[in-house]
Amino acid sequence: MSASRTIIVVGAGIGGLTASLTLASKGFRVVVLEKSDHLEEVGAGLQLSPNASRVLTGLGLQERLALQAVVPEAISIMSARAGGELVRLPLGDAASARAGAPYWVVHRGELQQALAAQASENPHIELRLGCHFEDTAPHAKGLTVAYRNGSSHQQELATALIGADGVWSTVRQHIFPEVQPRFSGLIAWRATLEISQLPREYSARRVQLWMGPNAHLVVYPISGGRKINVVAVVPGTWNRPGVSPPGDAFEIRDVFSPSQWPAPARMIVGAVDKWLKWGLFGVPEGSPWSKGPVALLGDAVHAMLPFAAQGAAMAIEDAAVLANLLADGAASPAEVTATFKRYGDLRRARVMRVQRTARQAGHIYHLTGPMALARDTVIRALGAQRMLARQEWIYSWRLDRPPQGASLSTAQ
Secondary structure (H helix, E strand, C coil): CCHHHEEEEECCCHHHHHHHHHHHHCCCEEEEEECCCCCCCCCCEEEECHHHHHHHHHCCCHHHHCCCCECCCEEEEEECCCCEEEEEEECHHHHHHHHCCCCEEEEHHHHHHHHHHHHHCCCCEEEEECEEEEEEEEECCEEEEEEEECCEEEEEEECEEEECCCCCCHHHHHHCCCCCCEEEEEEEEEEEEEHHHCCHHHCCCEEEEEEECCEEEEEEEEHHHCEEEEEEEEECCCCCCCCCCEECHHHHHHHCCCCCCCHHHHHHHHCCCCEEEEEEEECCCCCCCEECCEEECCHHHHCCCHHHCCHHHHHHHHHHHHHHHHHCCCCCHHHHHHHHHHHHHHHHHHHHHHHHHHHHHHHHHCCCHHHHHHHHHHHHHHHHHHHHHCCHHHHCCCCCCCCCCCCCCCCC
16 A cells, blocks of 8 residues: 555554544554553543444444443432432433443453454554654655664654654654643542452442542443442642552542541442552643644543543544544645644534533532532432433534534543
8 A cells, every 4th residue: 555545643542543443444554653562451441422432333343342341320420428329320221222322331451452453453554562653754745754663763654643642642742842731630549349349239330420528439340340440539749740650548548538428438449459540631722733744633632631531532533533534535745734634623622622521520529518519409400311411412422413512521
C-alpha cells in the first residue's frame, strides 16, 4: 500500500487501538507505535455507555468482550449523608435494547487486550511495541515520522500522524509545547477485589456511586463479574507526573470515617489491602486539536476528570469521527490538514461540554452540610427516569447523528 494510504498512530491505548481499527476499516494502512515493550493491564475498571459501545460493536468487538464486559442492572446513586440509596437508574438488557447498544463496565486492560487482538488479525494494522516517537518532518507526500526502538533510530513515511498517547502525550509536546496538563487537586485511589472478598449483597451487578463530604466512592463489577472495581476520589497533593504509586490503606480508611460515612461504604473501602493512587490531571479546555497533518485524539487533547464516565468514550468517538472524515478523501498534505481542522471543529463543542459536565459532577458529589441535603432532595425529586433522561444527550450520540440536549452527570 502506498505511503499516501499510511497513517501512523502513536499510542496503543484504547483510543489509539480503536483509531487503528476504524482507520483500517476505511482502507488505510495503519502503523501503531507503542513505547511499552508489552501491553499491560494498567488502570482498573471503566464504564462504556452506548455512545462508545456502539462504535466498538460496529468494529466486531462484542464477541471478544462477551466474557469480560458486564452489563449492569442499574446505577445506584448513594448518599453518605442519607446513609443509603437515593435513586436507582435502571439499565440492564432492556435498556441496551432500547439504546441499540449495551452499557458495559469492563477492566481497562481487558478492553485493551480485546482491541489489540482484533487489530492483530487485521492485515492492514501493524503494532510495533517498544517504539518511542521522537520527531516528525514534512515530506512531499505527507510527513516523515522518526522513532526509536531500543538503540535503533528509524523513520516511516506516512500521510498523517495521530497522537493518541495520553495526557502526557509526546506528540502534543512536540507540536504544542505550551499546552501542559493541569493537576485537578484530586487523587483517585483505585483497587480491585475478588468477588469472594465481599458479602453477596455487596456484589450485585450494578454501579454504586457513593457521594460524601469532600470525597466519593464508585464500585462496580468487572471481569465478567469475577472482580469488583473500587475507586475512591479525595483531595490531595501531587508532584509525580505519570507515576501511580501505592497508597496507604490506613490513610484512605481515615477519610471514610464512621462519623461521616455509613457502614456499607466503609466496609467496601476496608476490604481493600492494596491501592494505587492516580493524580487526576486534565488538559485545558479549548486546546488545539491539530497542526498540519498531525492530529491529537483522546486524553492527548482533552483529558478530563472521570466523573462523567466519558474519558474513554470520548476517545472512541474521536477515532470514529476521524476515520470517517479521512475516508471521505484526504490524499494530499493540504487535504489532510483541512480534514484534521474539520475534525477538531466537529468534536470541540461536544467534548468541552462533557469536560464541564464532569467537573460540575465532581463538585456535586463532594458537597457538605446543607448543600448536600439540597442535592439529595433534588435527586430524589427528579427520580430515575428524569435522571436518565439528563444523560440522553451523551448516550444517544451516533456518528451520523450527533445529538443535542443537556445533562447532569451521575456516574464515574
